[in-house]
Amino acid sequence: MPVVLYHHPFSRAANVVWMLEEAGVPYELRRVDILKGEQKSPEMVTLNPMGKLPVIQDGDQVVTESAAIALYLADKYAYGRLAPRVDDPARGTYLRWSLFAPSVIEPASMAKMAGWTYKEGQAGWGSYDAMIASIESAIGNRDFVLGKEFSMADVVFGGTVRYMLAFKLIEHRPSFAAYAERLGARPALQRAEARNKASREELGLEG
Ligand SMILES: N[C@@H](CCC(=O)N[C@@H](CS)C(=O)NCC(=O)O)C(=O)O
CATH class of the missing domain: 3.40.30.10 (Glutaredoxin)
Incomplete structure (x- = not known):
């Protein structure tokens, strides 16, 4: 079915x-x-x-x-x-960036776009600048969030980054654009x- x-x-x-x-x-x-x-x-x-x-x-x-x-x-x-096995050391990084997209990238960019005022220490998504720095740390020096290996985390995290870049909801950075381009080359x-x-x-x- x-x-x-x-x-x-x-x-x-x-x-x-x-x-x-x-x-x-x-x-x-x-x-x-x-x-x-x-x-x-x-x-x-x-x-x-x-x-x-x-x-x-x-x-x-x-x-x-x-x-x-x-x-x-x-x-x-x-x-x-596409999913590291539960005993694979990459599993933590895989889960981390998969959940970072909806729990941090989305609300932090929405807050910035809509001009929300809030206390960063009280909001789970923190600050826009820390969110951007975190994306950079995840993919700035590697092909995909796990390194050379593409995983489903890149569909969630990378799909969100691609969307945010396309609609100018996050700033353009060469490393973000290069990551989006690598994802765009995937036949799937x-x-x-x-x-x-x-x-x-x-x-x-x-x-
Ligand atoms: N947290 C949900 C968000 C779902 C969501 O906001 N979906 C939007 C479309 S992208 C929707 O259905 N909007 C119509 C509505 O809320 O009535 C997810 O990540 O899947």
Whole structure:
């Protein structure tokens, strides 16, 4: 049975297509038009009380939250290939940067963009500058967050960095751009981009 991805190309579900392509798992896209509010339908809210995408359904399992979906797919379908095994010393670094994306990069860049005032010591995401310095520490001197080896952490962390760069939500740095370019060369990402483009075309959102 294929994994079902509840999808809209203008949502984080677009990045989940990349996860599925990297994992090499059969999947089908089920369109949820977030521009029409379909993510708030009773069926969708039953799956995800947040009324948000992405959601995947894998048999009886429903998984929401992009980072959780990435870790789930990698452990289940690409363990030891895209996910370091639990006794691999790289496992900690893998988990660290996978969770850094939603828990620090997203809120810190949102806070900066929206001009929130808050006490950095009281906010889990801290300061924008520390967040940028942390990204630099993760990929400034290496190809991927684990070094030479690409992993699912790069889909979550790198997908977030790519998005933030594209929408100018984080500053441009040569090391960030070079990392985004390395990710862009991945055939799985290119297949995902083609699939997302086709979906935008079907919805009349392309161009
Ligand atoms: N923390 C969630 C964020 C999910 C989220 O905010 N999804 C957006 C699209 S990217 C959404 O569904 N927005 C529509 C809405 O909130 O009604 C994740 O990482 O997956």
